[in-house]
Amino acid sequence: MIERFALGAQIAFQPLSLLMMLLGVAWGILGGAMPGISGSIAMALLLPLTFGMDPAVALMMLAGVYIGAMYGGSITAILISTPGTPGAAATVIDGYELHKKGQSGKALGVSLITGTIGGIASVFILVAMAVPLSRVALAFGPPEYFALGVFGLALISSFVGRDLVKGAISGVLGLILATAGTDPFSGTPRFTFGTIDLLGGVALVAGMIGLFAVSEIFTRIAEGANWEQVRGKYRTDLPTLLELWKLRVATFIGIVMGTIEGLLPGGGGAIAAFISYNEARRWSKTPEEFGHGALEGVAAPETANNVVTGTAMIPLLTFGIPGSNSAAIMLAAMMLHGIQPGPALFERTPQIVYGLFVGMLVANVMMLVLGYLALRPSIALVNVRPPLLYAGILGLVLVGAYSINNSMFEVWVVLATGLVGFVMRRYGFNILAMVLGLVLGFMVEVNLRRSLLIALGNPWVFFTRPISAALLALAILTLLWPIVRQLREDRRARAVSAASAPS
Amino acid sequence: MRRADLITGLALLAFTALYAQQSFLIRRGFASDRLGPAAFPRLLALTLGVLAVLLVVRALAGRSDPSRPPAIRGGPFAAVLGLLVAYALLMPRVGFLLATPILLGGVIYALGLRAWLTLVGTALGITAVLYIVFARALHVLLPMGVLR
Numbered sequence: 001m002i003e004r005f006a007l008g009a010q011i012a013f014q015p016l017s018l019l020m021m022l023l024g025v026a027w028g029i030l031g032g033a034m035p036g037i038s039g040s041i042a043m044a045l046l047l048p049l050t051f052g053m054d055p056a057v058a059l060m061m062l063a064g065v066y067i068g069a070m071y072g073g074s075i076t077a078i079l080i081s082t083p084g085t086p087g088a089a090a091t092v093i094d095g096y097e098l099h100k101k102g103q104s105g106k107a108l109g110v111s112l113i114t115g116t117i118g119g120i121a122s123v124f125i126l127v128a129m130a131v132p133l134s135r136v137a138l139a140f141g142p143p144e145y146f147a148l149g150v151f152g153l154a155l156i157s158s159f160v161g162r163d164l165v166k167g168a169i170s171g172v173l174g175l176i177l178a179t180a181g182t183d184p185f186s187g188t189p190r191f192t193f194g195t196i197d198l199l200g201g202v203a204l205v206a207g208m209i210g211l212f213a214v215s216e217i218f219t220r221i222a223e224g225a226n227w228e229q230v231r232g233k234y235r236t237d238l239p240t241l242l243e244l245w246k247l248r249v250a251t252f253i254g255i256v257m258g259t260i261e262g263l264l265p266g267g268g269g270a271i272a273a274f275i276s277y278n279e280a281r282r283w284s285k286t287p288e289e290f291g292h293g294a295l296e297g298v299a300a301p302e303t304a305n306n307v308v309t310g311t312a313m314i315p316l317l318t319f320g321i322p323g324s325n326s327a328a329i330m331l332a333a334m335m336l337h338g339i340q341p342g343p344a345l346f347e348r349t350p351q352i353v354y355g356l357f358v359g360m361l362v363a364n365v366m367m368l369v370l371g372y373l374a375l376r377p378s379i380a381l382v383n384v385r386p387p388l389l390y391a392g393i394l395g396l397v398l399v400g401a402y403s404i405n406n407s408m409f410e411v412w413v414v415l416a417t418g419l420v421g422f423v424m425r426r427y428g429f430n431i432l433a434m435v436l437g438l439v440l441g442f443m444v445e446v447n448l449r450r451s452l453l454i455a456l457g458n459p460w461v462f463f464t465r466p467i468s469a470a471l472l473a474l475a476i477l478t479l480l481w482p483i484v485r486q487l488r489e490d491r492r493a494r495a496v497s498a499a500s501a502p503s
Numbered sequence: 504m505r506r507a508d509l510i511t512g513l514a515l516l517a518f519t520a521l522y523a524q525q526s527f528l529i530r531r532g533f534a535s536d537r538l539g540p541a542a543f544p545r546l547l548a549l550t551l552g553v554l555a556v557l558l559v560v561r562a563l564a565g566r567s568d569p570s571r572p573p574a575i576r577g578g579p580f581a582a583v584l585g586l587l588v589a590y591a592l593l594m595p596r597v598g599f600l601l602a603t604p605i606l607l608g609g610v611i612y613a614l615g616l617r618a619w620l621t622l623v624g625t626a627l628g629i630t631a632v633l634y635i636v637f638a639r640a641l642h643v644l645l646p647m648g649v650l651r
Contacts, residue, residue, distance in 0.1 A: 052641065163568060165557050169515065172551045176522060179547065183529075183540035190529040190540055191522070221583055221614065222575040387614035388625045391607040394583075398590065398606075399599075399633045403643040411591050419584075426572045427507050445543045452538060 001131075008354025011056050012362055020053065021359060024061035025366045026374060028068025033076055033378040034389065035227045036220050038085040039069030039269075040325035041213045045393065047205050047333060048400035055337035056352045060359030062333055063309070066326045067119055067363045070269060070305045071371045074111040074298070075378050078104055080228040084382075087269025087305035090277040094290060094297030101293050105237030110295050111302040112371045113239055114251050118303035119364035121255050122262070122310025127357055129263075129311075133318040134346045140319075142454065143462050146447035147471035149440045152321040154475040155265040156433045163428050164482040170430040174437020175444065177207065184446050206401050206413040207438055208332050211431050212325060214397055214414055215421025217390055222422070226386055230379045236372050243295070250280040250296035251303045258307025263315065265323035269308045273301030310360060317341050317353060320443065328435050335439070505567040512559035519555060523548040582613035598648020599638075603630040 011017060024046070031042030043065045050058035073085030078095035091111065098107040140148070153175075157167035180191040219225075239247070254276045261272035280300035281290040290297050312327045320341035322328040334341055339352065346353050401414040421431055455461035463469045526548065529541045561567055586609045594602040608626035616622055637643040 049636075049641065165554055165561065169551065169554045169558065172547055172554065176544070176547050176551065179544045186540050188530055188540045190544065191525050193525075218580070218583075222577075222580040223573050224576045224579075385616060387611045387616040388621070390614060391610045391625060392629050394587070394610060395603060395607055395629045395633055398587075398603075399637050399643075399645070402645070403637055403641065406644050408591060408595055411594075415587055415591060423511075427504060427511060428568060448543065449538050 004350045004354045005358065007351050008356070008358040011351050011355035012060060012358040014057075017057050017060055017355075017359065018362070020057050020061040021064040021363050022366055022370070024064030025068035025363055025370050028065035028070075029072035029075075029367070029370055029374050030378055030381050031065070032069030032072025032088075033084045033382055034072075034384075035076055035082045035084055035382070036216060036225065036386075036389070037069075037393070038216075038325070039066050039073070039087070040329055041216060042069050043326055043329045044209045044213045045396055045400065047209065047329065047336075048403050050333060051336065051404070055334070055339055056355040056359075058333055058337065059330065059352065059356050060363070062330055063313075063356060063360050064363040064366065066330075067306065067309050067360065067367050068370070070119075070309060071112055071115045071302075071367055072378060073305075074115070074302055075108065075375065076227070076230075076382055078107045078111070078298075079230045079234065079379070080382070082227045085269070085305075087273055087308070088301070089270055090273040090301035091298055093277065094292075094294050097291065097293035098295070098298065103237075103293065104234050106239065106295065107298050108234070108236045108375065109238040110243075110247065110298050112236060112368060113244065114247065114254065114299040114303045115306040115371075116364050116368040117251055118254055118258060118306035119309060119367065120361060122258065122307040123357060123360045123364070125255075125259055125307070126310040126313055126360070130314045130317050130353075131346070133314065134343045137318050138343045140342075140467070141465075142447040142450040143465050143468040144471065146444060146451055147462060147468035147475070148319055148321060149444035149447065151471045151475040151478070152265055152323075153433065153436055153440060153444075154478040156323075156436050157430065158478050158482050159265075163430075164479070166428050167430040167433050168479070170424065170433040171437045174434040174439075175441045176437075177434075178438050178441020179445070184442055185449050203404060203410050203413050204332050204335060204438065205404055206410040207417045208329060208435055209397055209401060210414040210417025211421040211435055212329070213393070214418025215425055215431065217393055217397075218418055218422040219425055220386070221390060227382075229383045234375060234379070236375055238372075239295070247296055247299040249283055250276075250300040253279045253283060254300045254303025255307050257300075258304035259311045261304070262308040262311025262323070265315065265321065268312070268324040268326075269305035272304040272308050276300040276304035306364075313356070313360075317345065317356075318343070322436065322439065325432055325435070328432070328439055331439050504570065504572070505562050505565065507572075508558055508562040508567045512555050512562060515551060515555035515558070519548050519552045522551075579613050579615065583610055586610055586613065594648075595646045596648055598650045599645040600630065600634065600650055601648060603633065 027046060028039065028042055031037040032039055043062050046065055050061060069085055070087055073083055073088030074091045074095060076082050076084040077088040077091040078099050081092050081096040083089040083092055095107045153171045157171045158164050183190055257276040257279060258272045277297060277300050280296050281287045284296055312324050315321045315323050316327045316330055322331045339345060397414055398411055401410040404410045424431055451461050462472060523545065526541045526544045586606055590602055590606045604626040607629055608622055611622045611625060638645050
């Protein structure tokens, strides 16, 4: 165990790794600060640049972006009441009130310090949970992995977004997209429409950039989104130890809620932040200050969204199931470098896993320093007008897509998936479910066929093995739950209307 | 969203039909694989078909989500899309260094910015940064087109 951390530290403290992480964290803070660029979009935009890197360095850099973006999002949340990332939406409530009282610097300082505390705590939680869980995952065979993939897709389809039918359609569409190309099992080409371009499958990276980033830019352009400029000069005002001690309950709540939400697929930073905010108010000695500029109201959500950066890696590293947009991009980066998450990753390439663990600790410290220094550049970037910002992002997307294979095919994929994502966002479909289908398609299909091969074609193999049976049962329950809830709501609505109707 | 659900449902059904039809063009894989390369896609086609029918039936029964998506500014969006498609078609021939500033300037103009100095400066500046990062630092072979 200790040798493995030493090995990880060796990788993480190489000058190149440190430099890339520093760039990643800086890019994350700047991107996170800009409304319209969430952590996952900032990561997706950087993905083509990580091709040539050592896989461990690429993952550390992307984790750095994720960590930095969580703080960056709070800058605009506090200064112009516009969350830079969804994870900072809860920070607006009290952060902006503090800004109106002239305490912007203090709010930023609390966000930075509690975010760092949350981020560092989450790495310890990550190590404490991922390492034992990876041993559990050793007991998984093809039927279990098939069942786990189905369960993950069912969870995302039914809990993210409100519409189960549209969520399921999104997930299945992703799986369908993943089937195009060379059949992973027999090597037979399928759904290629006779072109060579599609033999390698729908380029995963290009598809993710399109679905996550381009669709967001398209939506903003179409809806004419705009935001305020930041006026005046600000500096980060770090809290004193005494002030920090008063925030201990809120910070602790943020750590607990961030851990729980990070583990659940579809949770992500935004939900964790809102739940922590509510719980912090409930447990506060001065709940009446919430909504009127309470520092606790900044500390709780900002701790929670940084905790998610670590805990979201747990299901990803141990089972290969990403629970959030950012984790899905980490998975894509792993697949690009031919790394399969799961127990084998911990055993065969400990330098990648433990490098990531140590790297995330380092990245959190970098966030503390850079967050303090990068406030002015972040504000300058926020004040860039939307047309210029969108032009810059589109330029980066197009060149990035081209650079994946030195071909225009990926550029077309990015534009097409961007348009599909735009339509999906508009009409209530579920982009995360589609991306998850796209990244898990291979795993689900291969393990389905492998299981049947081992079981000599007997489909009961999925139900006679306890873990896979339990996972499939959970998947079915997850899909049935929204239907049951709907029926109950309908019945209640009918009962109410019957009671109020004149007899 | 009733009409939108109806249209997307029907479009998905058409897509399902095309996908299912394509699955019959796949050649069979090796014999020991019981399912073969077409079985999983057909299972997906069946699932998508059922879900699409559900979406259509729900829309016809008037049980769709009644909320409407936000209004859009069609003009600028269509202009940006047009520019992007033109770029994807022409960039390999025209070359990166010439096509990119034109695209970016066009996007900025289409989105309503009229400060010419900023427009030209940003379009050229972004192109220069992208060129330095991708062509110089990462050695991506960007099409040079007419400038070759």
